[in-house]
Amino acid sequence: MEESNRQVPVTVLTGFLGAGKTTLLNRILTEQHGKKYAVIVNEFGEQGIDNDLVVDADEEVFEMNNGCICCTVRGDLIRILSGLMKRADKLDAIIVETTGLADPAPVAQTFFVDQDVANKTKLDAIVTVADAVHLSSQIEDHHEAEEQIAFGDVILLNKIDLVKDENIELVTKRIRKINPFAKIIKTTKCGAPLKEILNLDAFSLKRILEVEPDFLESDHDHEHDDDVTSLSFVSDTPLDMEKFQNWFGKLLQTKGQDIMRTKGILDFKDENDRYVFQGVHMLMDASPMGKWPENKERSSRLVFIGRNLDTMNLKEGFEACKSE
Amino acid sequence: MTTDLNQFPELDKTKFEQRGIQLEIGVPVTCAVSIGNNIAAGFGDGTVRIFSSGEKHKTLKAHKGVILCMSKDGDNILTGGDDGYFLKISLNGEINEITNFGSRWVDHVTAYNGNLVCSSGKVVYYWDKNKKEPKSLNHDSTIGGLAFDAKGRRLAVSRYGGVTIWKKDYSNKWKSTKLDWKGSHNKVSFSPDGKYLVTSMQENVLRCWRLKDKLDFAMSGYGSKVKSFAFISDTSYLATSGAIDAICWPFDGEGPMGRKPICLPYIGNKQVTYIEPFPDEKAIFAGLSDGSVFLSQIENENNTIIIRSFTGSEVSAIAMTDDKSSIFIGDMNGNTLWTSIWDQ
Known part of the structure; x- marks a missing residue:
C-alpha cells in the first residue's frame, strides 16, 4: 500500500449505445480545466472527443489461466495502462470508455489481476450512463444492459426530460432491483456535478465503510x-x-x-x-x-x-x- | 582526527557509481540498446540519449510521447512510440521516419540485416531490405512481442493464444506455423541455438517449446510477472526476472525439463525486474525493483558484486557496450548510471 498515493485513478464509463457516454466524457474534459486526462476509447466508439491524449483500444478480453472460468481481463488495457505509466507528464486521471455492448466485469477484474496495473493505477468507479427512455426495453433485450447497471457504482439516469415522471419512478425501481447500492443521479444531458462522478474511490474498502449501501429488503418477484x-x-x-x-x-x-x-x-x-x-x-x-x-x-x-x-x-x- | 559528515553519502556509493556518470533525468527510462561501443537509451518523454565513452551524452528529441520499444539495425537504432511513429536514428543524431500510424501505438520493433519489423496492434509490418512498402502480417489479437532467430530466417510473433512463426518459403512467399497455448503471451525469444522458443505470459509463468517436436512445457513458481529474460552464454541458461532471486534455468544437454533452476539470491528481498546477459560469460546483470543492480556469476553464487546501489525505483533498462567495457543502467524514475566496468 506504500505506493497508494501515487496511483492514478481510473474511471470506467459504461452504458448502452446512445445513452450519452460521449456527452459525459466531453463534459468531464472541458469542465476540469488544467487537469491532465488520458482517455481510452474503443475504435468503433462514438467520435468527437476533445482531448490531447486519446488512445484507441481494442477491447480484447481474454481468460486468465488460473482455473477460474469467469476471470476474464482486458489485455489491451494492461498494455495501454502500463504504456501510459511511462509518460513523462503525470496524469491526473484516466477515463476508459467502453463500447455500448461491453460487459464491465473484465475491465474491473483487470485491476485485481495485474500487479503492475494495481500498483500504479486504481479503479476509481464504474459510471453507467442509462437512457431513461430506452433502459427498460434494453434491459429486457440485452443482458449487457443489465450487467452495466449491475456493475455501476454511479448510474446516471439520463434524458429524464424526455420521460414522464411516473415512468422515471418505474425505471428507477427497475434499476434499484438490480443494483441497490449504486448512486442514481437523474440528469438531462448528463448534467451531474462532476464531484459525484470522479474521485469516488468506490472500490476502496475504506469507502465501503463510509457509504454504507442501502440494505434494502430484497424481493423475489422477478x-x-x-x-x-x-x-x-x-x-x-x-x-x-x-x-x-x-x-x-x-x-x-x-x-x-x-x-x-x-x-x-x-x-x-x-x-x-x-x-x-x-x-x-x-x-x-x-x-x-x-x-x-x-x-x-x-x-x-x-x-x-x-x-x-x-x-x-x-x-x-x-x-x-x-x-x- | 575529524570526520566530515558530508562524506558519508559518498561511502554508500559503489565504485562504479563513483567513477561513472549518474544523472537524474526524472523521466522513466523505457529501453536501451548497444550500438558498437555506444549505448542508446529511450525515455518516457520521447527523447533518445546516446552515451559514448569520453564525451558528453547527446540528447535527441525523437518522439512526441513515450518511446515504447527499441532495437538496433546495424549502426542505427529503431524506435517505436505511443505517438505512432516508427523511426530510424543514426548515432550522429539523424532521424528518419519509416512510417507513422497516427493514433495507433508502435508496440514492438526488431530488425535483422537491414530488414525492419514493427508491430502496431494486431499487425506486423515487415520491410524487406530493398523495399519501400512493408508486407503486412495479420494476426487475430494484439501482438505481445517479436523476435528473429539467430540467423534471421524465422520471425516469432507472440500474441493471445500462442506464437505465430513466420518464414519465407523457396518462392519468397510468407508461410506461418502456430504454436498454441491458451493465454496472453508477451516477450518472446528463440534460444541462440534455435532449438527452443520461450515466451513470458500474463500469468507468472514462462512457456517454452522445443521446436523439433513442438513439445511444450512451463517454467513456473514466480512471485510476479516475468518481464525480462535472456539466454546466457549461447544456450547454457535462461536467466529470468519475476522472483526475489534471479532464476536461471539450465538449457544445456536435454534442456530444463525435470531439472531445477539455479537461484541467485540478492540482499533486500526485492523482486528482480531486469536481466541483461554479460556477453559470452555465464554471468548476468540483475536489476531489482529498488533500483539496485548486481553482476553475478551463475555457477558461483558467492561471486556477486554490486554495480549500483538502490535508488527506490524499478530497474527498467540495462545495456552493455559491445566491447564489454561500459554499462548503462536506467530506472522508472529516470536515474541513470553510465560507467566503465573494469578497474583502471
Whole structure:
C-alpha cells in the first residue's frame, strides 16, 4: 500500500449505445480545466472527443489461466495502462470508455489481476450512463444492459426530460432491483456535478465503510430466471470466521460466474476488528479495517448482485455461519 | 582526527557509481540498446540519449510521447512510440521516419540485416531490405512481442493464444506455423541455438517449446510477472526476472525439463525486474525493483558484486557496450548510471 498515493485513478464509463457516454466524457474534459486526462476509447466508439491524449483500444478480453472460468481481463488495457505509466507528464486521471455492448466485469477484474496495473493505477468507479427512455426495453433485450447497471457504482439516469415522471419512478425501481447500492443521479444531458462522478474511490474498502449501501429488503418477484437481482443479509449475531470462509470461498468458486458483485462488512466472533470485503465475480479484496466504533452496534451485512441468486441457498448458507 | 559528515553519502556509493556518470533525468527510462561501443537509451518523454565513452551524452528529441520499444539495425537504432511513429536514428543524431500510424501505438520493433519489423496492434509490418512498402502480417489479437532467430530466417510473433512463426518459403512467399497455448503471451525469444522458443505470459509463468517436436512445457513458481529474460552464454541458461532471486534455468544437454533452476539470491528481498546477459560469460546483470543492480556469476553464487546501489525505483533498462567495457543502467524514475566496468 506504500505506493497508494501515487496511483492514478481510473474511471470506467459504461452504458448502452446512445445513452450519452460521449456527452459525459466531453463534459468531464472541458469542465476540469488544467487537469491532465488520458482517455481510452474503443475504435468503433462514438467520435468527437476533445482531448490531447486519446488512445484507441481494442477491447480484447481474454481468460486468465488460473482455473477460474469467469476471470476474464482486458489485455489491451494492461498494455495501454502500463504504456501510459511511462509518460513523462503525470496524469491526473484516466477515463476508459467502453463500447455500448461491453460487459464491465473484465475491465474491473483487470485491476485485481495485474500487479503492475494495481500498483500504479486504481479503479476509481464504474459510471453507467442509462437512457431513461430506452433502459427498460434494453434491459429486457440485452443482458449487457443489465450487467452495466449491475456493475455501476454511479448510474446516471439520463434524458429524464424526455420521460414522464411516473415512468422515471418505474425505471428507477427497475434499476434499484438490480443494483441497490449504486448512486442514481437523474440528469438531462448528463448534467451531474462532476464531484459525484470522479474521485469516488468506490472500490476502496475504506469507502465501503463510509457509504454504507442501502440494505434494502430484497424481493423475489422477478419475471425471468436469468434476471439480475440483488439480495442482502444482516445479522446481529457474530459470525464464525472459519465457517464463513468455507461457505463464502466455496460459493464464489462454484457460483462466481453468476455472482457479479459482492460487498460486505463482517462481525466475527472473538475478533475486535471489522472485516470489509468487496468482490467482482470470483475475485475479492478483503481486509480488517480497524476496530468497531464504540457508539455503533456490531452487525454483519452482506450484499450480492447477480443472476440466479435464489438458487444458491444464500440465506441458509449465511445463517449457518452464525456462531452458536 | 575529524570526520566530515558530508562524506558519508559518498561511502554508500559503489565504485562504479563513483567513477561513472549518474544523472537524474526524472523521466522513466523505457529501453536501451548497444550500438558498437555506444549505448542508446529511450525515455518516457520521447527523447533518445546516446552515451559514448569520453564525451558528453547527446540528447535527441525523437518522439512526441513515450518511446515504447527499441532495437538496433546495424549502426542505427529503431524506435517505436505511443505517438505512432516508427523511426530510424543514426548515432550522429539523424532521424528518419519509416512510417507513422497516427493514433495507433508502435508496440514492438526488431530488425535483422537491414530488414525492419514493427508491430502496431494486431499487425506486423515487415520491410524487406530493398523495399519501400512493408508486407503486412495479420494476426487475430494484439501482438505481445517479436523476435528473429539467430540467423534471421524465422520471425516469432507472440500474441493471445500462442506464437505465430513466420518464414519465407523457396518462392519468397510468407508461410506461418502456430504454436498454441491458451493465454496472453508477451516477450518472446528463440534460444541462440534455435532449438527452443520461450515466451513470458500474463500469468507468472514462462512457456517454452522445443521446436523439433513442438513439445511444450512451463517454467513456473514466480512471485510476479516475468518481464525480462535472456539466454546466457549461447544456450547454457535462461536467466529470468519475476522472483526475489534471479532464476536461471539450465538449457544445456536435454534442456530444463525435470531439472531445477539455479537461484541467485540478492540482499533486500526485492523482486528482480531486469536481466541483461554479460556477453559470452555465464554471468548476468540483475536489476531489482529498488533500483539496485548486481553482476553475478551463475555457477558461483558467492561471486556477486554490486554495480549500483538502490535508488527506490524499478530497474527498467540495462545495456552493455559491445566491447564489454561500459554499462548503462536506467530506472522508472529516470536515474541513470553510465560507467566503465573494469578497474583502471
